[in-house]
Structure formats: structure tokens, C-alpha cells
Amino acid sequence: MKTSAPTKSVSSQTQGRNNDQVREHNLAAILTLLSQNKSLTRSALATLSGMNRSTISVLMTELQALGLVSEISPDETLQKGRPSFVASLSSEVAVFGVNIESKFTDVCLVTLSGEIIASQRISTPKLPAPQQIIESIAQTIEVLLATQSKPLRIGGIGVAVPGQIRLADGLVRLAPHLRWVEAPFGSMLEEATGMPVFVGNNATLGATAEHAFGAAKGYSDIVYLYSGTSGIGGGVIVGGELLRGAAGYAGELGHVVISDSPSEDYSGFHGTLESLIRQEDMFACLGLAADDERGLETALAQPLGIEAQAILESQSRLLAAAISSFANIFNPQLILLGGYLGAIYAADQTRLAQFAFERILSAPGENLHIRRAELGPNQIIKGAAGLAISALIRAPKSSSAIL
Amino acid sequence: MKTSAPTKSVSSQTQGRNNDQVREHNLAAILTLLSQNKSLTRSALATLSGMNRSTISVLMTELQALGLVSEISPDETLQKGRPSFVASLSSEVAVFGVNIESKFTDVCLVTLSGEIIASQRISTPKLPAPQQIIESIAQTIEVLLATQSKPLRIGGIGVAVPGQIRLADGLVRLAPHLRWVEAPFGSMLEEATGMPVFVGNNATLGATAEHAFGAAKGYSDIVYLYSGTSGIGGGVIVGGELLRGAAGYAGELGHVVISDSPSEDYSGFHGTLESLIRQEDMFACLGLAADDERGLETALAQPLGIEAQAILESQSRLLAAAISSFANIFNPQLILLGGYLGAIYAADQTRLAQFAFERILSAPGENLHIRRAELGPNQIIKGAAGLAISALIRAPKSSSAIL
DNA sequence: TTGAATTTGTTCTAGTCAAGAACAAAATAG
DNA sequence: CTATTTTGTTCTTGACTAGAACAAATTCAA
Numbered sequence: 001m002k003t004s005a006p007t008k009s010v011s012s013q014t015q016g017r018n019n020d021q022v023r024e025h026n027l028a029a030i031l032t033l034l035s036q037n038k039s040l041t042r043s044a045l046a047t048l049s050g051m052n053r054s055t056i057s058v059l060m061t062e063l064q065a066l067g068l069v070s071e072i073s074p075d076e077t078l079q080k081g082r083p084s085f086v087a088s089l090s091s092e093v094a095v096f097g098v099n100i101e102s103k104f105t106d107v108c109l110v111t112l113s114g115e116i117i118a119s120q121r122i123s124t125p126k127l128p129a130p131q132q133i134i135e136s137i138a139q140t141i142e143v144l145l146a147t148q149s150k151p152l153r154i155g156g157i158g159v160a161v162p163g164q165i166r167l168a169d170g171l172v173r174l175a176p177h178l179r180w181v182e183a184p185f186g187s188m189l190e191e192a193t194g195m196p197v198f199v200g201n202n203a204t205l206g207a208t209a210e211h212a213f214g215a216a217k218g219y220s221d222i223v224y225l226y227s228g229t230s231g232i233g234g235g236v237i238v239g240g241e242l243l244r245g246a247a248g249y250a251g252e253l254g255h256v257v258i259s260d261s262p263s264e265d266y267s268g269f270h271g272t273l274e275s276l277i278r279q280e281d282m283f284a285c286l287g288l289a290a291d292d293e294r295g296l297e298t299a300l301a302q303p304l305g306i307e308a309q310a311i312l313e314s315q316s317r318l319l320a321a322a323i324s325s326f327a328n329i330f331n332p333q334l335i336l337l338g339g340y341l342g343a344i345y346a347a348d349q350t351r352l353a354q355f356a357f358e359r360i361l362s363a364p365g366e367n368l369h370i371r372r373a374e375l376g377p378n379q380i381i382k383g384a385a386g387l388a389i390s391a392l393i394r395a396p397k398s399s400s401a402i403l
Numbered sequence: 404m405k406t407s408a409p410t411k412s413v414s415s416q417t418q419g420r421n422n423d424q425v426r427e428h429n430l431a432a433i434l435t436l437l438s439q440n441k442s443l444t445r446s447a448l449a450t451l452s453g454m455n456r457s458t459i460s461v462l463m464t465e466l467q468a469l470g471l472v473s474e475i476s477p478d479e480t481l482q483k484g485r486p487s488f489v490a491s492l493s494s495e496v497a498v499f500g501v502n503i504e505s506k507f508t509d510v511c512l513v514t515l516s517g518e519i520i521a522s523q524r525i526s527t528p529k530l531p532a533p534q535q536i537i538e539s540i541a542q543t544i545e546v547l548l549a550t551q552s553k554p555l556r557i558g559g560i561g562v563a564v565p566g567q568i569r570l571a572d573g574l575v576r577l578a579p580h581l582r583w584v585e586a587p588f589g590s591m592l593e594e595a596t597g598m599p600v601f602v603g604n605n606a607t608l609g610a611t612a613e614h615a616f617g618a619a620k621g622y623s624d625i626v627y628l629y630s631g632t633s634g635i636g637g638g639v640i641v642g643g644e645l646l647r648g649a650a651g652y653a654g655e656l657g658h659v660v661i662s663d664s665p666s667e668d669y670s671g672f673h674g675t676l677e678s679l680i681r682q683e684d685m686f687a688c689l690g691l692a693a694d695d696e697r698g699l700e701t702a703l704a705q706p707l708g709i710e711a712q713a714i715l716e717s718q719s720r721l722l723a724a725a726i727s728s729f730a731n732i733f734n735p736q737l738i739l740l741g742g743y744l745g746a747i748y749a750a751d752q753t754r755l756a757q758f759a760f761e762r763i764l765s766a767p768g769e770n771l772h773i774r775r776a777e778l779g780p781n782q783i784i785k786g787a788a789g790l791a792i793s794a795l796i797r798a799p800k801s802s803s804a805i806l
Numbered sequence: 807t808t809g810a811a812t813t814t815g816t817t818c819t820a821g822t823c824a825a826g827a828a829c830a831a832a833a834t835a836g
Numbered sequence: 837c838t839a840t841t842t843t844g845t846t847c848t849t850g851a852c853t854a855g856a857a858c859a860a861a862t863t864c865a866a
Contacts, residue, residue: 013643014436016454017428018853019822025420026824033417043843051419052825057844080834081842164766173766221649236732238641238648240416245641245734246624249767256728257762258660269762271724321674325659329639329732331648359660359672363567363576364652421824422851429853446814455854460815483863484813 024397026051030059031068031393034089036218038113041074041084060087067153068093068112068396089113092150095392096157096195097385098137099202102127102177102230107140108378109148110385112155112392114213116378118144130172130183138192155399156196157189158387160205160380162230167248170199176266177230196399198387203228204251205383206338206373207235208242212386214375221332224373225253225322227340229291231266232274236330258321273322277315279340285311293377296340300347316348320355323370327356331364338373345372426462427800429454433462434471434796437492439621441516444477444487463490470556471496471515471799492516495553498795499544499560499598500788502605505580505633508536510543511781512551513788515558515795517616519781521547533575533586541595558802559599560592561790563608563783565633570651573602579669580633599802601790606631607654608786609741609776610638611645615789617778624735627776628656628725630743632694634669635677639733661724679721682743685714699743703750719751723758726773730759734767741776748775 029049034040040048046056063069070092071085089112097108097116105128109118120143122136145152163175170186190197200208207224210216216224216237225234232254236243243250254274255267265275280290285308288295304312323335337345345352357365375382392399432452437443443451449459466472473495474488492515500511500519508531512521523546525539548555566578573589593600603611610627613619619627619640628637635657639646646653657677658670668678683693688711691698707715726738740748748755760768778785795802 014432014452016432016452016458017425019425022420022422022425022823029417029419049417049419055419055824082832084843164764238646243641243733245767246736246770247734247766249764250732250734252731252764252767255731255762255764257724260662267764272762321660328655328658329653330646331650331653333649359658359675361567361652361655361658361670363650364648364655367649425852458853485861487814
């Protein structure tokens with residue numbers, strides 16, 4: 001255990017606020033509403049935000065001047081009275097989303113609404129070194145930008161890395177599957193591209209993606225659990241915000257102890273969720289390649305053999321134990337299951353829910369829903385892009401898009 | 404599982420903000436600084452809050468008019484230059500803290516700084532019914548107010564209940580040790596006393612108490628674990644705010660699954676932390692009464708018998724498993740152990756830390772500290788009072804103290 | 807003891823912000 | 837074509853914070 005004095009953090013609770021921050025907050029409120037709703041009339045924005053018509057007018061003028069919002073006259077009017085302008089996030093601003101895995105790296109160009117408008121995959125047959133993959137990413141970004149028909153302004157780059165990331169500066173502390181240790185990835189990519197870079201853990205970004213664009217849209221408290229080839233991770237949304245913890249390492253939900261079993265996870269810890277639910281067991285039992293997700297879906301949709309049934313039931317019980325714990329800890333509205341855990345849910349929904357609710361207290365259990373994540377393969381990259389998008393949305397005046 | 408649509412919550416992220424809220428926020432910032440620091444000069448307030456001297460001047464005038472702050476001229480001046488006024492929270496405003504247990508209920512008068520200035524215990528040989536204990540509390544409040552030498556203005560009543568509490572309205576959903584079910588305690592006490600009432604879970608309030616007044620003062624991310632005669636509970640502070648969850652039931656940290664064991668906790672769940680660390684085992688082994696905390700301290704300070712050693716080691720291992728999980732989930736700066744768990748820590752600190760850090764990832768573990776809670780027996784009641792205090796501090800204009 | 811330097815409180819002004827009123831614009835309904 | 841309804845725009849008002857200028861209260865040095 002450490003002996004030095006713990007680091008205290010001063011909250012913004014004690015910081016003074018002035019008119020500038022009011023304006024910034026109100027601009028962000030409009031942008032947040034637009035990102036949640038695709039397009040809204042001015043009068044709807046006024047109603048939803050609680051602000052006056054005249055204030056909305058001023059704010060919209062400013063957002064249009066910043067190039068973040070575009071307005072059109074409505075095609076059809078269903079009400080009587082003067083028709084209200086329809087506003088939506090500008091399609092001329094975009095961000096890059098990057099997802100780094102051991103065998104490939106995806107780079108996508110994503111609009112502020114979360115739509116992928118261009119995409120390219122960098123294959124890495126050997127494990128990529130940070131400097132090497134950064135050069136490839138920078139090149140790919142150039143290519144993607146050059147092949148766009150209309151000029152785009154870029155808000156930044158969001159990157160998903162399978163490891164422990166210090167959010168403050170995008171330092172990759174440890175990424176076991178990439179064999180990266182203490183790689184200052186964020187600052188390196190920032191230097192290589194000149195764009196603001198935001199780095200996060202891949203499973204955590206799955207959670208923010210589902211929250212921003214997927215099954216958890218509009219919810220304030222969710223727990224997201226994900227299993228992929230690199231183990232089990234997750235992310236938690238608390239009061240609408242990602243649970244970050246002291247330095248951004250929170251959300252390692254695969255490394256919770258749920259059993260006395262001596263079996264070890266990829267970090268060498270025994271009895272954890274990740275040590276016990278090993279998706280490769282099921283893939284092997286069904287005779288599938290380790291990353292054949294489609295094959296898994298079709299195989300699980302059909303009647304299972306005895307061995308596969310046993311694995312499924314065992315894993316349902318284990319997953320249920322973790323779900324129970326997280327329900328009691330977080331009192332979420334929604335627990336989302338992604339990757340292989342979503343497949344377990346789809347195949348064994350009733351039993352999984354039954355096992356889970358056996359050990360959830362009545363009060364936190366009463367409005368709790370368990371669902372499968374819905375974003376699929378682009379989930380993580382959308383979450384990564386979301387990092388850059390939300391940075392832009394939260395500080396529209398200070399961080400105006402470059403290019 | 405439920406079939407109705409999950410409840411979504413709209414965050415204040417999308418709500419417009421105006422000048423009124425700026426003032427309210429800045430007043431709250433000053434009060435928060437004063438509650439963290441007991442007394443501060445005006446110039447220190449300006450530095451810490453980042454606001455201008457002139458703004459501080461206006462704010463202090465308003466806070467004095469509200470009767471929430473008092474200022475004195477400093478006794479000694481160490482600097483050259485005009486001496487700055489020394490401000491502190493007014494001692495003429497107080498709140499009531501109430502802690503309800505099965506055998507007794509404590510009612511305390513607590514200043515805004517968290518000092519207990521008067522206290523009275525209501526004994527309840529039989530389990531108290533809600534209506535009955537409310538009458539006793541109302542009477543005790545009258546008595547405590549009448550016996551004060553100087554007149555006090557009262558900001559509200561904070562109540563700690565050992566059960567699942569809906570924070571929004573203080574509804575006690577279930578309090579097994581009191582045998583209360585769906586008791587609208589908050590609104591009942593509000594009606595009986597005419598004061599604003601805030602109700603919370605007792606273990607959760609232990610966390611907020613340590614955060615506001617105790618070992619976790621100034622930290623932003625902490626996990627608090629507590630064991631008492633009614634089982635194991637806890638509370639989590641995330642980014643300086645209590646983790647509430649969708650309806651306020653978050654923080655049931657005793658009901659996390661850590662083992663395959665069939666032993667059951669007080670809610671009938673098997674394999675949970677509460678089911679496995681039973682403090683009565685140790686009390687019985689040492690020949691102590693179930694609530695003899697002092698006896699436990701002295702007994703644990705001396706060499707233990709073989710059986711007690713075995714219990715201690717077993718419980719250390721189990722507690723360590725939970726600590727590991729919470730460190731990986733929350734990445735806190737501090738994990739605090741209260742009640743019997745604090746005693747385990749004191750008796751077996753080295754081994755406990757060793758067991759715990761075996762299964763904590765390197766990054767979340769590196770600035771993590773494990774400590775014993777320091778507030779002792781008045782912890783919960785201070786947390787309860789803290790509910791009313793923070794309500795007053797956060798909305799100083801709207802909720803001005805009554806009486 | 808006196809005056810310079812320093813720090814802080816107070817007052818006044820300037821600039822920004824949101825709300826609301828008044829008015830203009832653009833649709834529907836008859 | 838006119839009345840009604842709804843929305844956008846403009847102008848005024850009130851509230852807020854920041855900053856400048858000045859006054860007040862201390863220390864330090866001569």
C-alpha cells in the first residue's frame with residue numbers, strides 16, 4: 001500500500017461563476033438537445049430548455065455564426081401560426097473516431113450526430129507500436145479528409161484503446177493486449193495531427209456510445225457490461241455522466257470478484273467475472289473461430305447441445321451474480337449487455353433475469369431493466385468519436401472546430 | 404423482470420440557466436468554502452473562488468443579510484496591509500440530525516459547521532412504529548429548542564434510517580430491522596414539525612459524514628464500507644457527490660456477490676459480502692455482547708486466540724475481495740472502513756492491504772489509500788444533519804432557515 | 807512619530823446576459 | 837380576403853460580475 005498522502009481533488013463546486021459561463025452553458029444546452037433529438041424547432045428548443053424565445057434567437061444566431069448548427073424552413077407545417085425554423089447540428093463539422101485493436105485499427109469520420117460518413121481500416125498483422133500506428137492514423141486522416149466531396153471542419157479525434165487510460169492527458173498506462181506500457185498516446189497523436197485528441201478505454205466508450213446514440217439514450221443511470229476477445233470490461237453512467245473515478249480508470253467491471261474459484265483472468269486475478277466467463281469456452285464448444293460473432297449468433301439461435309447448454313447456464317449464473325451486485329451498488333435504470341454478454345442475454349434472457357433478480361434488493365430492482373446493447377460493431381468507434389463530440393458540445397465557444 | 408418502459412431522467416444538462424442561478428451558485432460556493440474551512444478571510448474567499456474582491460463584497464453582504472454568515476475583525480494580523488474580515492458560518496443557524504435504530508433514536512442539534520451542540524436519546528425498548536417515533540422526535544425537538552440559551556434559526560431535519568429510502572420524498576421503502584414497509588416517513592415528519600425533512604440510508608450517510616467532516620474531507624472519490632449490528636452497507640462519493648442512482652437506492656455495498664458460498668445475508672442473498680463477514684462471529688468468539696464495541700477494541704488490541712485469528716484472517720480475505728472489486732469499479736482515492744470493518748482494518752491492516760492489492764489493477768491501485776473512518780459513534784447523525792446542511796448551503800436564497 | 811508601501815473593502819461604471827414586451831412575419835381557418 | 841394563431845426579431849429592463857478608482861487599515865522604515 002502507498003504511504004504518501006492521497007491526492008485530494010477540489011471540485012468546481014467552490015468556483016465562482018459569471019455571465020460567460022452562463023452563455024457557454026446555454027449554448028451547450030442547445031447543442032445537447034440537438035444531439036439527443038437530431039432536429040428540433042426553435043420553439044421546441046425553448047420549451048425543452050425553459051429559455052425564452054428571444055434568448056433562443058440570440059443563441060441560435062451565435063451557434064450559426066460558430067458554424068455548429070444549421071437551420072432550414074420546415075417542409076410541412078402541421079400547426080397554424082408562423083412555422084418555426086428547424087435546427088440541427090451542422091453536417092459541415094465532424095470528428096474522427098479511432099478504435100485500436102491488436103489486429104487492426106479503424107479510423108472513421110463521424111458527424112456531430114454520430115453518423116459515420118467515411119471509414120478506413122488499418123491492418124496490423126504484427127502488434128502495432130504507438131509511434132507506428134500514430135503515423136498510420138495521421139496518414140489515414142489525411143486520406144479521409146482529401147476524399148470528402150465537401151470541405152469539413154474537424155472538432156478533434158477520439159480514440160478507443162483496450163487498456164487503462166489516464167483521461168487527463170491520454171496516457172496509456174497499460175494496454176496488455178497491445179503490449180503498451182506508459183505510452184503517451186494522446187499527446188503524441190495531438191502532435192502528429194495538430195488536432196485535439198481524447199483517449200478512453202474501449203469498453204467504457206461502449207457505454208458512452210450506447211448512452212449517446214444507442215439503447216441507453218436519454219437515461220441517466222446505466223451500467224454497461226461488455227465481453228470481447230480481450231476480456232470483460234464495462235462502463236457506468238451516473239447522473240448522465242460517465243463514472244471516471246480519481247484519474248479516469250473507473251469502470252473495470254470485469255475485475256470484480258464474484259467467486260472463490262482459483263481460475264484467473266487476463267490480469268492474473270482469480271475469481272473475477274472475467275476469469276469465469278470466458279467467451280472462448282463457448283466459441284470452442286460450438287466449433288467457431290474466436291472472433292466469429294456472426295457464427296455465434298446463428299449457432300445460439302438454434303437448439304444447443306448438452307455441453308453448450310451447460311456452459312450457457314453456468315455463464316448465465318455468473319453474469320447474473322455480477323448484474324445483481326451492480327444493481328445493488330448503482331441502482332441503475334438500465335443494465336446493458338454488449339458483445340458476447342449480449343449474446344448470452346439473447347440466448348438465455350429469462351433465466352438470466354431470474355438469476356439476477358434473486359439477489360437484487362426490492363427497491364433498486366423495481367424499475368431496473370436488463371437489455372442487450374444495440375449499436376453493434378461500430379459501437380466503440382462511435383463512443384470514441386463521442387469523446388470529441390461532447391468536448392465540442394460542452395465548450396462550443398472556446399473549442400471551435402479547426403480546419 | 405419488469406415489462407413497462409424504463410423511466411428516463413432528463414438531466415439538468417439541457418436546462419437553460421440565467422443570472423439568478425449564477426448568484427445562487429456563487430453564494431453556495433462561498434458557503435461551501437466556509438463549510439470546508441471553518442473560517443476564511445474575504446481575500447482567501449476571493450482567491451479560492453476565483454471571484455473578484457468586489458463580487459465577494461456583494462455576496463458577503465447578502466449572506467449576512469440572510470443570517471447565514473458572520474464576520475469578525477481578525478485578532479492578529481500577520482501581513483502588512485489592511486486586515487481582511489474573517490468570515491465563518493453563522494452559529495445562530497442550526498439543523499437537527501436524527502438517527503433511528505431499533506433500540507433507540509438519537510436527536511441532535513448540529514451547527515452548520517457540523518458541531519453537535521445538544522443531544523438527546525429516545526429509548527425504544529420495543530421496535531418503534533413510524534407515527535410513534537415521529538411524535539417522540541417532534542417532542543424532543545421542542546425540548547432541545549427550548550433549552551437553548553440563545554435563539555436559533557433551524558434549517559431543517561436530516562434523518563438516518565437503516566433501510567432503503569427513496570430520496571425524492573423520504574419514503575422508507577423497506578427497513579427490515581425496524582420492520583417498516585412503505586412508510587412515508589419524510590412527509591410525516593415534515594407535517595409534524597413544519598420543518599423541511601431529508602431522509603437517507605444510515606450507511607450512506609456515514610459516507611457523506613466522513614466526506615464532509617471526517618477522514619475523507621476534501622477528497623472527490625471515495626468508497627465507504629460499514630458494518631454494524633444491522634449488517635453491512637456503504638456509500639460512494641463520485642466527483643464530490645454522493646452516488647444516488649436512479650431513485651436513491653445506490654450504495655448497497657454489503658449486497659455484492661463475492662463468493663459461491665451458500666450462506667445468506669439479512670436479505671436472504673447468498674454469497675454476498677454481508678452474508679460472509681458477520682461481525683457477530685467475532686463478538687461471540689471473543690465472548691462479547693453483540694454491541695460491545697469498546698470491548699471489541701480492547702480485545703482486538705491484545706493477542707488473539709487461534710479461533711479468533713482464524714476468523715480475522717478469513718474476514719480480512721473476504722473484505723479484501725470486496726475492496727479489490729470496489730477499487731477496480733470506482734478508481735477511488737480513498738476506501739474508508741467504518742464500524743466493525745474499521746476494527747478489522749486496525750487489527751489486520753498489513754494483511755488486509757496485501758490481500759486487497761493482489762487483485763487491484765495497477766493504475767487504479769497506485770494512488771489508492773485504505774483507511775479507517777474517524778468520526779466514530781456520532782458519524783451517522785452528523786451525516787444526517789449534513790443532508791439538511793447541504794440543502795441549505797446549495798440553495799441559500801430559496802431555502803432560508805425558518806424560526 | 808511620521809510617511810511610504812501594501813493589502814483590502816467599497817463604490818461606481820461598463821459590459822454581458824436572459825427575460826419580457828411590443829411588433830413584425832408567416833402560416834391556417836373560415 | 838380577413839381574423840386568428842404561432843413564431844421570430846428588436847428593444848428595453850433588471851441582474852450580475854469584473855475592473856477601476858478611491859478610501860481604509862495595517863506594517864515597515866526612517
